[in-house]
Amino acid sequence: MGVFEDGSAGSRPETVGIGGDLSQTLQLPGLQGLAGELESVRFATILFADLVGSTKLISALDPEDARDLLDGSIALIQQAIHDFDGLVVRVQGDGVMAVFGVHPAATDHALRGALAARQIVDRMRKGALGLLPSPQARVGLHAGPILLRRQDNDFGSIVDVVGHAAHLAGRIEQLAPPGSVAISSSTVSLIAEPCGLRTLGSVAAGGNDQAGDDQGEAVFELLSVEFAGGDQVPVKGNATYPIVGRDGLLKRVRALVDSLPDVDASAARSGPALAIVGEAGMGKSRLLLEASRQAAGLGVTFVVLRGNALMAAVPFGCLAPTVRHLTELLRPFCPDPASAAQFTPEQAACLQGFVANSGDWLPHVAPGDRNNIAAQTIVGIVQLAVANIPLLLLIDDMQYVDKETRSVLAAIRAATRLGMIATGRPEAALRLASLCENMAHLAPLAPSSARELVALISRSSPLDATVVTNILHRSGGLPLALQEFAVTAQAAPESVRLPARLENLLAERLASLDGDATRLCQFCSTLGPAFPASRLRKGAGLICRNPAVAIARLVEARVIETTYADHVRFTHQLVQEAAYRTMARRRRTAMHSRALELLDPTAPDAEQASHAELATHAEKAGLLQRALGHLWDACEQALGLAALGSVLVLYRRARVVAGGLPADVAAFETARFSLLAFDTLQQLSLEQETRADIRAIATGSVQMRPALQTVARINMALLDWIDGAPVAASAWLAQAEADLATRDSLPRRTYADVVGAYIAFSRARPGEAIARIERLGARLVDGMRAATFGAVVVIPHVLARSFGAWYLVDLGETARARSWIAEALNLSRRHRHNYSRLLANLAHGYLLYRQGRSAHALTVLRRAYADCLRHRFHGFEPASVSWLALSLIDQGLLDEADTVLMESAQRGHYRTVRTAATYYFHEARTRLALAQGNLAQAELAASEALEHCRDCGEAMHELHALVLREEVRVASGRAPPDDHAEALASLGGLIGSLGIAVLAKRLARLQEHMA
């Protein structure tokens, strides 16, 4: 297992002789790009590759074919080298020499070299050249110090690679059997990932190779590198010195990782999880890197999930790369995970969508809840993985993980024995706590550890004691600050002048870049803390006079660095933030337009980017209309995913963006978005946020198509009904129905009838409510219509049936109620629509409760309430919690009833739902108080129930509240008021005439009691 602690760990220092054993030459196209690397000693990995028996092959082939064979092989080798960011230094005949870790200055050069080497021999063996007989390659690897020198000659400039290490690499290569890779032991020790090895012999450091000589460097055949490549998300790892001062936490991490191989994957319990919270630069990512190394050492496979600010509003934006990695990992165990996990066709399509990185999987499931499918799919994949391998999930920067991904994480945690370590800044502490049972807070390093860290960094030439004191003082124990100050001081030991704060230091470092590099750095900062390398290359091409030099400068100045999977990132997010912050406004605008240009989906060869990301660039580039266009697409995509949180975020962003446009345009734009987002906002009980926009369309002050105006009018009716103004709601509905009289439409009529039913019931017109629902159902009986209009008419129908079932229960028509509930449950399941399914379940629970089957009701309502909270359907929370509480009280589970009611009261959603649902909240509180024998509290709550109904125009539930008050009065034994008998009689008359069976029964019981 590699240590990685120090670039030179495990290797013997070699004398660097200029013009020594080896002088390799090659003209590089990007020679200038190496300016910063030249004439400096580098610790790098050298790779030699040769074709085996090529002379023999060539003599057997005709010259044309021989050339193809040679060219093809060399191209394949070069490609593999480039894939892992190596530099080809020399091509000579049928051999290639390359270096890793010079440009860009990656610290994982040994791993990169090893992966490239394996790729070369594997591809050759598989006959990737398409030539027969396929040639084989042998590859040698060795890491050590080298010197890059530039030499001018008559043909221009060339680069020399000088050093004994390069010479050794060539000799190691000679030990490799055909089709294999030979590697020195010191190079293996630099690789953190587990390697499959077989002893080959040794090479003497001095020069005379003697197999078995224990003085020499051992050489192995490198059979495999257990590095999950492909779309692997890299663990951030720019550390070439050991971690200090985190012993306790490292122990906990190790214990967690250690326990994973013994975990019984089939056990239903969730796996161990640890959260690490700390400010930026406190060492969170570093700890994850450490965890990944421990995992690799213990044979535990890890996958990484990284939060990304630009993806925070993209449903599953952070999850997709991780899912791709997981499927890669599974390949050896089950080539077809979808069938191994017994996926439904939808789940298989979902997986396919993640793997192909397309947001458009299952487009027909609209507005079906693709969210749910995604969660099941990913849980399935993780379960499959955990059954085959011990698995650790490392989550970095939780504060940027999107909502949808978070809910999937919770599902994974609940359903699988996967280990989890998650980090985040303090603002993500709550999220982390809800995911992981254990939590650690990262504190600044203790002075002794801080001193140790500075000493490690400046090991090669220790710093002056006063400088060290200075650094400790300025850093306040923040590892990132310690590191940056120490490196800076190191670079200029004679004339150290350190700025007072880390931010200033970063700003100064950025300020010292030249024009080209500064522009590139600023451009990169608009792309976020990490991005694909292709964007860097294309971006540099767009804005730099000399792209290669600019890129090299940024690497050299430790502004950016590369990672395994062809990604580039800022050396720390704070560097990115500093680069972005210090940009002048106009420059920022310009850079965002460049980014937009680069990511423009209509351009040929466009980089893949999400709509939300494009919207950000357009907005910051001042192209507000275009930003709104992208936001619209993003919003539609999020709607398709039933990603409620994202829709909300996007809608709010659209409002802000539109705010920058002229008032009339802005009004139109926000109105357009409000219509799109209305449904979602209603599910989140945030529908009143759209009121002004919807109203503008409904009244015609923002002009839209007549059909949209009708929809807006029905929306207004719904808004008013929810807001406790059913009479005003009726007026809006009348306008909408007048529209429909001239311009009929099945979806809009369906919608109007649903809303009309709600309003009618609230206004104590149960007959009208039921009639509307029947009418609506009759219109849809013709299955063709449902098929033509799809969910647009089916979902309102399901909602209407569920509400209708509730009304029928009150009217004593339980048989019909049951059949409506069955229909609603079936349809909502078929359409995978959580929202309407919740309502159908609620109606079911309510029916059972009213039938006195409260044990059964309890099961149904507990699940419904949990669903309601999980999906954040806040609008249904009051009904869910109230009916659950009523069933609990019936069952004598008063403490639980008390708890759920109290928790819900604290969340406070009942305040924004000014309908019957809130009446039930008060009724539940009343009954709880009665059951607890707290009569005063019961009276108070009962009067609040009545007040609520009167205040909100809930004529129907005012009757409930009156009966309830009477029940409380009787229970308290208080004498009735004078006109009591008459009042009760007229109440009874009204209840009887409306046919409210549930109330009639209770009233009769009361009268019996009084008689």
Ligand SMILES: Nc1ncnc2c1ncn2[C@@H]1O[C@H](COP(=O)(O)OP(=O)(O)O)[C@@H](O)[C@H]1O
């Ligand atoms: N305990 C430590 N010992 C050594 N280096 C550390 C330690 N903690 C952090 N570092 C280094 O400090 C820098 C910032 O740490 P990082 O993990 O990126 O912080 P965060 O993820 O919390 O923002 C990194 O270069 C990291 O290698």
Ligand SMILES: [Mg+2]
């Ligand atoms: Mg970090």
